[in-house]
Amino acid sequence: LFAGETEFVKGVVAMSGLPEADRLEVCFAGRSNVGKSTLINALTGMKALARASNTPGRTQEINYFTAGEDFYLVDLPGYGYANAPLPVVEKWQRLLKQFLQGRQTLRRAFVLIDARHGVKKVDDEIMSLLDSSAVTFQAVLTKADKVKEKEREKVLDQVRGALSKHPAAYPEIIVTSSEKGWGIPTLRSVI
């Protein structure tokens, strides 16, 4: 994963628009505003590759990025609250679920969890969906710079508890801060 080998491929608004399934993919899922796009930028070392913003609902398409010749990084729209009209939100939520259930080449989903909030009901629902489609997923704690160590440990315990109920969950949790660069090399090596 080097800046020079990563580029935007396309934004997809329907399953029919997905690129040919000719290589493996990893995707980044999570509630709106959890830091998916920012994490992709941190991973690739390219500040403005994926568009991030403070407004929940920034990413509204399934965005494909190449990572070398071998695989795709996929930035997903968020789930949960979004600052956009309801019919629009419902449309992209449907697409998100179809993608998570039906993409053959999806090798792993990273489910991002805000270090301040832990696993919420919507996260749990997405995890169940991944269980049922047998997509292995791994939890990534984001914005770790926003909490003190003690609080982080508490949230980590809560996340561990939630993961233990999901057969498709990979047990190891990666703690990150895109802001500080924490956990980025670890996540890069996992990918």
Ligand code: GTP
């Ligand atoms: P949607 O596309 O709306 O679903 O959001 P997203 O999950 O892609 O979140 P995005 O990357 O746009 O980031 C949301 C906000 O969180 C932005 O203002 C980021 O700057 C901020 N943010 C993301 N990661 C971190 C982090 O590690 N630390 C801190 N302090 N802020 C972060």
Ligand code: MG
């Ligand atoms: Mg985004």
